[in-house]
Amino acid sequence: MRAYLLQTHEMLFDAHNHAFRVLGGVPRRGIYDNMRTAVDKVGRGKERTVNARFLTMVSHYLFEAEFCNPAAGWEKGQVEKNVQDARHRLWQPTPQAESLDELNLWLEERCKALWEDIPHGIEPGSVANAWADESECLMVAGRPFDGFVEYRKRVSPTCLIHFERNRYSVPASFANRTVSLRVYPDRFQVVGTVRISVCGRA
Incomplete structure:
Protein backbone atom coordinates (compact mmCIF):
# COMPACT_ATOMS: atom_id res chain seq x y z
CA MET A 1 0.00 0.00 0.00
CA ARG A 2 1.17 3.52 -0.82
CA ALA A 3 -0.21 6.99 -0.20
CA TYR A 4 -0.46 9.64 -2.92
CA LEU A 5 -1.72 13.20 -3.05
CA LYS A 46 -16.79 -6.62 -21.35
CA GLU A 47 -16.26 -3.91 -23.98
CA ARG A 48 -13.79 -1.31 -22.75
CA THR A 49 -11.92 1.58 -24.30
CA VAL A 50 -8.75 1.26 -22.27
CA ASN A 51 -6.52 4.27 -21.70
CA ALA A 52 -3.59 4.21 -24.14
CA ARG A 53 -0.98 5.00 -21.51
CA PHE A 54 -2.35 2.29 -19.20
CA LEU A 55 -2.10 -0.19 -22.09
CA THR A 56 1.52 0.86 -22.57
CA MET A 57 2.25 -0.06 -18.96
CA VAL A 58 0.45 -3.40 -19.31
CA SER A 59 2.47 -4.15 -22.46
CA HIS A 60 5.69 -3.18 -20.68
CA TYR A 61 5.10 -5.71 -17.90
CA LEU A 62 3.41 -8.28 -20.18
CA PHE A 63 0.48 -9.11 -17.90
CA GLU A 64 -3.21 -9.42 -18.76
CA ALA A 65 -5.56 -6.71 -17.49
CA GLU A 66 -9.19 -7.70 -16.86
CA PHE A 67 -11.99 -5.31 -15.91
CA CYS A 68 -15.00 -6.08 -13.75
CA ASN A 69 -18.55 -5.45 -14.89
CA PRO A 70 -20.07 -2.25 -13.47
CA ALA A 71 -21.69 -2.69 -10.04
CA ALA A 72 -20.31 -6.23 -9.76
CA GLY A 73 -18.03 -6.02 -6.75
CA TRP A 74 -18.15 -9.79 -6.19
CA GLU A 75 -16.01 -10.27 -9.32
CA LYS A 76 -13.04 -8.92 -7.37
CA GLY A 77 -13.20 -11.68 -4.79
CA GLN A 78 -12.59 -10.46 -1.25
CA VAL A 79 -10.67 -7.35 -2.27
CA GLU A 80 -13.15 -4.75 -1.00
CA LYS A 81 -13.62 -6.59 2.31
CA ASN A 82 -9.85 -6.89 2.70
CA VAL A 83 -9.40 -3.18 2.00
CA GLN A 84 -11.96 -2.34 4.68
CA ASP A 85 -10.20 -4.57 7.20
CA ALA A 86 -6.77 -3.22 6.23
CA ARG A 87 -7.84 0.35 6.93
CA HIS A 88 -8.58 -0.55 10.53
CA ARG A 89 -5.31 -2.46 10.99
CA LEU A 90 -3.13 0.18 9.31
CA TRP A 91 -4.52 3.47 10.54
CA GLN A 92 -5.27 2.70 14.18
CA PRO A 93 -3.33 4.15 15.85
CA THR A 94 -2.66 6.91 13.32
CA PRO A 95 0.99 6.90 12.15
CA GLN A 96 3.15 10.00 12.51
CA ALA A 97 5.24 11.03 9.50
CA GLU A 98 7.08 14.19 8.49
CA SER A 99 6.76 13.58 4.74
CA LEU A 100 4.97 11.45 2.18
CA ASP A 101 8.16 9.44 1.59
CA GLU A 102 8.41 8.68 5.30
CA LEU A 103 4.74 7.66 5.43
CA ASN A 104 5.14 5.33 2.43
CA LEU A 105 8.20 3.70 3.97
CA TRP A 106 6.19 3.08 7.14
CA LEU A 107 3.26 1.70 5.13
CA GLU A 108 5.48 -0.73 3.26
CA GLU A 109 7.06 -2.10 6.43
CA ARG A 110 3.70 -2.23 8.21
CA CYS A 111 2.10 -4.19 5.35
CA LYS A 112 4.95 -6.71 5.35
CA ALA A 113 4.55 -7.19 9.10
CA LEU A 114 0.80 -7.71 8.73
CA TRP A 115 1.37 -10.35 6.04
CA GLU A 116 3.10 -12.44 8.70
CA ASP A 117 0.24 -12.08 11.18
CA ILE A 118 -2.92 -12.29 9.04
CA PRO A 119 -4.28 -15.78 8.25
CA HIS A 120 -4.81 -16.34 4.54
CA GLY A 121 -8.36 -17.54 5.09
CA ILE A 122 -8.42 -20.16 2.35
CA GLU A 123 -4.91 -21.61 2.22
CA PRO A 124 -3.19 -22.83 5.40
CA GLY A 125 -0.87 -20.40 7.11
CA SER A 126 -0.52 -16.64 6.81
CA VAL A 127 -0.68 -14.27 3.85
CA ALA A 128 3.13 -14.30 3.86
CA ASN A 129 3.14 -18.11 3.60
CA ALA A 130 0.78 -18.01 0.61
CA TRP A 131 2.87 -15.30 -1.04
CA ALA A 132 6.03 -17.39 -0.58
CA ASP A 133 4.33 -20.34 -2.29
CA GLU A 134 3.01 -18.24 -5.18
CA SER A 135 6.06 -16.02 -5.72
CA GLU A 136 7.67 -18.66 -7.95
CA CYS A 137 4.81 -18.15 -10.42
CA LEU A 138 5.46 -14.42 -10.79
CA MET A 139 7.06 -13.08 -13.95
CA VAL A 140 10.33 -11.16 -13.73
CA ALA A 141 9.57 -7.44 -13.44
CA GLY A 142 12.66 -6.17 -15.25
CA ARG A 143 13.21 -2.43 -15.32
CA PRO A 144 10.44 -0.22 -13.90
CA PHE A 145 7.95 1.33 -16.29
CA ASP A 146 8.78 4.95 -17.14
CA GLY A 147 5.39 6.12 -15.91
CA PHE A 148 5.18 9.75 -16.94
CA VAL A 149 2.17 11.53 -18.42
CA GLU A 150 3.07 13.86 -21.28
CA TYR A 151 1.67 17.28 -22.17
CA ARG A 152 2.61 19.77 -24.86
CA LYS A 153 3.29 23.21 -23.38
CA ARG A 154 4.17 26.59 -24.81
CA VAL A 155 6.91 28.37 -22.85
CA SER A 156 6.22 32.04 -22.23
CA PRO A 157 8.64 34.82 -23.24
CA THR A 158 9.55 35.05 -19.53
CA CYS A 159 10.55 31.34 -19.48
CA LEU A 160 7.52 30.04 -17.58
CA ILE A 161 5.19 27.11 -18.15
CA HIS A 162 1.79 26.67 -16.50
CA PHE A 163 0.54 23.41 -15.00
CA GLU A 164 -2.15 22.73 -12.39
CA ARG A 165 -2.52 26.45 -11.56
CA ASN A 166 1.20 26.76 -10.88
CA ARG A 167 3.96 28.45 -12.86
CA TYR A 168 7.39 26.86 -13.26
CA SER A 169 10.60 28.44 -14.45
CA VAL A 170 12.54 26.71 -17.24
CA PRO A 171 15.91 27.48 -18.90
CA ALA A 172 16.03 30.59 -21.06
CA SER A 173 16.78 28.50 -24.15
CA PHE A 174 13.18 27.19 -23.99
CA ALA A 175 11.56 30.65 -24.21
CA ASN A 176 8.79 30.97 -26.84
CA ARG A 177 9.11 27.29 -27.75
CA THR A 178 6.75 24.34 -27.53
CA VAL A 179 8.15 21.70 -25.20
CA SER A 180 7.14 18.31 -23.85
CA LEU A 181 6.20 18.32 -20.16
CA ARG A 182 6.59 14.84 -18.67
CA VAL A 183 4.81 14.60 -15.33
CA TYR A 184 5.89 12.12 -12.64
CA PRO A 185 4.47 11.82 -9.10
CA ASP A 186 7.34 13.81 -7.59
CA ARG A 187 8.88 15.81 -10.44
CA PHE A 188 8.61 17.17 -13.99
CA GLN A 189 10.84 16.81 -16.99
CA VAL A 190 10.74 19.60 -19.54
CA VAL A 191 12.03 18.19 -22.81
CA GLY A 192 13.12 20.43 -25.66
CA THR A 193 14.81 19.60 -28.94
CA VAL A 194 18.23 18.88 -27.49
CA ARG A 195 17.91 19.57 -23.76
CA ILE A 196 16.09 18.21 -20.71
CA SER A 197 15.35 20.23 -17.57
CA VAL A 198 14.13 18.59 -14.34
CA CYS A 199 12.23 20.41 -11.60
CA GLY A 200 10.39 19.38 -8.44
CA ARG A 201 6.61 19.17 -8.42
CA ALA A 202 4.69 21.63 -6.24
Whole structure:
Protein backbone atom coordinates (compact mmCIF):
# COMPACT_ATOMS: atom_id res chain seq x y z
CA MET A 1 0.00 0.00 0.00
CA ARG A 2 1.17 3.52 -0.82
CA ALA A 3 -0.21 6.99 -0.20
CA TYR A 4 -0.46 9.64 -2.92
CA LEU A 5 -1.72 13.20 -3.05
CA LEU A 6 -3.84 12.57 -6.15
CA GLN A 7 -5.47 9.71 -8.06
CA THR A 8 -3.87 10.40 -11.44
CA HIS A 9 -2.19 8.30 -14.11
CA GLU A 10 1.36 8.97 -12.98
CA MET A 11 0.45 7.95 -9.43
CA LEU A 12 -1.14 4.73 -10.71
CA PHE A 13 1.95 3.81 -12.72
CA ASP A 14 4.23 4.53 -9.77
CA ALA A 15 2.05 2.35 -7.52
CA HIS A 16 2.41 -0.57 -9.94
CA ASN A 17 6.20 -0.15 -10.05
CA HIS A 18 6.43 -0.28 -6.26
CA ALA A 19 3.93 -3.14 -5.96
CA PHE A 20 5.92 -5.35 -8.34
CA ARG A 21 9.13 -4.42 -6.54
CA VAL A 22 7.73 -5.45 -3.15
CA LEU A 23 6.06 -8.60 -4.49
CA GLY A 24 9.26 -9.63 -6.25
CA GLY A 25 7.68 -10.00 -9.68
CA VAL A 26 4.63 -9.45 -11.87
CA PRO A 27 1.44 -11.55 -11.74
CA ARG A 28 0.17 -12.89 -15.03
CA ARG A 29 -3.24 -11.26 -14.58
CA GLY A 30 -4.57 -8.12 -12.91
CA ILE A 31 -8.26 -7.58 -12.10
CA TYR A 32 -9.35 -3.94 -12.09
CA ASP A 33 -12.38 -1.86 -11.36
CA ASN A 34 -13.40 0.54 -14.13
CA MET A 35 -11.32 3.40 -12.75
CA ARG A 36 -10.87 6.46 -14.94
CA THR A 37 -7.10 6.18 -14.88
CA ALA A 38 -7.37 2.84 -16.70
CA VAL A 39 -10.65 2.94 -18.66
CA ASP A 40 -11.66 5.82 -20.93
CA LYS A 41 -15.10 4.38 -21.73
CA VAL A 42 -17.17 1.44 -20.46
CA GLY A 43 -19.14 -0.31 -23.19
CA ARG A 44 -21.58 -3.19 -23.16
CA GLY A 45 -20.57 -6.34 -21.33
CA LYS A 46 -16.79 -6.62 -21.35
CA GLU A 47 -16.26 -3.91 -23.98
CA ARG A 48 -13.79 -1.31 -22.75
CA THR A 49 -11.92 1.58 -24.30
CA VAL A 50 -8.75 1.26 -22.27
CA ASN A 51 -6.52 4.27 -21.70
CA ALA A 52 -3.59 4.21 -24.14
CA ARG A 53 -0.98 5.00 -21.51
CA PHE A 54 -2.35 2.29 -19.20
CA LEU A 55 -2.10 -0.19 -22.09
CA THR A 56 1.52 0.86 -22.57
CA MET A 57 2.25 -0.06 -18.96
CA VAL A 58 0.45 -3.40 -19.31
CA SER A 59 2.47 -4.15 -22.46
CA HIS A 60 5.69 -3.18 -20.68
CA TYR A 61 5.10 -5.71 -17.90
CA LEU A 62 3.41 -8.28 -20.18
CA PHE A 63 0.48 -9.11 -17.90
CA GLU A 64 -3.21 -9.42 -18.76
CA ALA A 65 -5.56 -6.71 -17.49
CA GLU A 66 -9.19 -7.70 -16.86
CA PHE A 67 -11.99 -5.31 -15.91
CA CYS A 68 -15.00 -6.08 -13.75
CA ASN A 69 -18.55 -5.45 -14.89
CA PRO A 70 -20.07 -2.25 -13.47
CA ALA A 71 -21.69 -2.69 -10.04
CA ALA A 72 -20.31 -6.23 -9.76
CA GLY A 73 -18.03 -6.02 -6.75
CA TRP A 74 -18.15 -9.79 -6.19
CA GLU A 75 -16.01 -10.27 -9.32
CA LYS A 76 -13.04 -8.92 -7.37
CA GLY A 77 -13.20 -11.68 -4.79
CA GLN A 78 -12.59 -10.46 -1.25
CA VAL A 79 -10.67 -7.35 -2.27
CA GLU A 80 -13.15 -4.75 -1.00
CA LYS A 81 -13.62 -6.59 2.31
CA ASN A 82 -9.85 -6.89 2.70
CA VAL A 83 -9.40 -3.18 2.00
CA GLN A 84 -11.96 -2.34 4.68
CA ASP A 85 -10.20 -4.57 7.20
CA ALA A 86 -6.77 -3.22 6.23
CA ARG A 87 -7.84 0.35 6.93
CA HIS A 88 -8.58 -0.55 10.53
CA ARG A 89 -5.31 -2.46 10.99
CA LEU A 90 -3.13 0.18 9.31
CA TRP A 91 -4.52 3.47 10.54
CA GLN A 92 -5.27 2.70 14.18
CA PRO A 93 -3.33 4.15 15.85
CA THR A 94 -2.66 6.91 13.32
CA PRO A 95 0.99 6.90 12.15
CA GLN A 96 3.15 10.00 12.51
CA ALA A 97 5.24 11.03 9.50
CA GLU A 98 7.08 14.19 8.49
CA SER A 99 6.76 13.58 4.74
CA LEU A 100 4.97 11.45 2.18
CA ASP A 101 8.16 9.44 1.59
CA GLU A 102 8.41 8.68 5.30
CA LEU A 103 4.74 7.66 5.43
CA ASN A 104 5.14 5.33 2.43
CA LEU A 105 8.20 3.70 3.97
CA TRP A 106 6.19 3.08 7.14
CA LEU A 107 3.26 1.70 5.13
CA GLU A 108 5.48 -0.73 3.26
CA GLU A 109 7.06 -2.10 6.43
CA ARG A 110 3.70 -2.23 8.21
CA CYS A 111 2.10 -4.19 5.35
CA LYS A 112 4.95 -6.71 5.35
CA ALA A 113 4.55 -7.19 9.10
CA LEU A 114 0.80 -7.71 8.73
CA TRP A 115 1.37 -10.35 6.04
CA GLU A 116 3.10 -12.44 8.70
CA ASP A 117 0.24 -12.08 11.18
CA ILE A 118 -2.92 -12.29 9.04
CA PRO A 119 -4.28 -15.78 8.25
CA HIS A 120 -4.81 -16.34 4.54
CA GLY A 121 -8.36 -17.54 5.09
CA ILE A 122 -8.42 -20.16 2.35
CA GLU A 123 -4.91 -21.61 2.22
CA PRO A 124 -3.19 -22.83 5.40
CA GLY A 125 -0.87 -20.40 7.11
CA SER A 126 -0.52 -16.64 6.81
CA VAL A 127 -0.68 -14.27 3.85
CA ALA A 128 3.13 -14.30 3.86
CA ASN A 129 3.14 -18.11 3.60
CA ALA A 130 0.78 -18.01 0.61
CA TRP A 131 2.87 -15.30 -1.04
CA ALA A 132 6.03 -17.39 -0.58
CA ASP A 133 4.33 -20.34 -2.29
CA GLU A 134 3.01 -18.24 -5.18
CA SER A 135 6.06 -16.02 -5.72
CA GLU A 136 7.67 -18.66 -7.95
CA CYS A 137 4.81 -18.15 -10.42
CA LEU A 138 5.46 -14.42 -10.79
CA MET A 139 7.06 -13.08 -13.95
CA VAL A 140 10.33 -11.16 -13.73
CA ALA A 141 9.57 -7.44 -13.44
CA GLY A 142 12.66 -6.17 -15.25
CA ARG A 143 13.21 -2.43 -15.32
CA PRO A 144 10.44 -0.22 -13.90
CA PHE A 145 7.95 1.33 -16.29
CA ASP A 146 8.78 4.95 -17.14
CA GLY A 147 5.39 6.12 -15.91
CA PHE A 148 5.18 9.75 -16.94
CA VAL A 149 2.17 11.53 -18.42
CA GLU A 150 3.07 13.86 -21.28
CA TYR A 151 1.67 17.28 -22.17
CA ARG A 152 2.61 19.77 -24.86
CA LYS A 153 3.29 23.21 -23.38
CA ARG A 154 4.17 26.59 -24.81
CA VAL A 155 6.91 28.37 -22.85
CA SER A 156 6.22 32.04 -22.23
CA PRO A 157 8.64 34.82 -23.24
CA THR A 158 9.55 35.05 -19.53
CA CYS A 159 10.55 31.34 -19.48
CA LEU A 160 7.52 30.04 -17.58
CA ILE A 161 5.19 27.11 -18.15
CA HIS A 162 1.79 26.67 -16.50
CA PHE A 163 0.54 23.41 -15.00
CA GLU A 164 -2.15 22.73 -12.39
CA ARG A 165 -2.52 26.45 -11.56
CA ASN A 166 1.20 26.76 -10.88
CA ARG A 167 3.96 28.45 -12.86
CA TYR A 168 7.39 26.86 -13.26
CA SER A 169 10.60 28.44 -14.45
CA VAL A 170 12.54 26.71 -17.24
CA PRO A 171 15.91 27.48 -18.90
CA ALA A 172 16.03 30.59 -21.06
CA SER A 173 16.78 28.50 -24.15
CA PHE A 174 13.18 27.19 -23.99
CA ALA A 175 11.56 30.65 -24.21
CA ASN A 176 8.79 30.97 -26.84
CA ARG A 177 9.11 27.29 -27.75
CA THR A 178 6.75 24.34 -27.53
CA VAL A 179 8.15 21.70 -25.20
CA SER A 180 7.14 18.31 -23.85
CA LEU A 181 6.20 18.32 -20.16
CA ARG A 182 6.59 14.84 -18.67
CA VAL A 183 4.81 14.60 -15.33
CA TYR A 184 5.89 12.12 -12.64
CA PRO A 185 4.47 11.82 -9.10
CA ASP A 186 7.34 13.81 -7.59
CA ARG A 187 8.88 15.81 -10.44
CA PHE A 188 8.61 17.17 -13.99
CA GLN A 189 10.84 16.81 -16.99
CA VAL A 190 10.74 19.60 -19.54
CA VAL A 191 12.03 18.19 -22.81
CA GLY A 192 13.12 20.43 -25.66
CA THR A 193 14.81 19.60 -28.94
CA VAL A 194 18.23 18.88 -27.49
CA ARG A 195 17.91 19.57 -23.76
CA ILE A 196 16.09 18.21 -20.71
CA SER A 197 15.35 20.23 -17.57
CA VAL A 198 14.13 18.59 -14.34
CA CYS A 199 12.23 20.41 -11.60
CA GLY A 200 10.39 19.38 -8.44
CA ARG A 201 6.61 19.17 -8.42
CA ALA A 202 4.69 21.63 -6.24
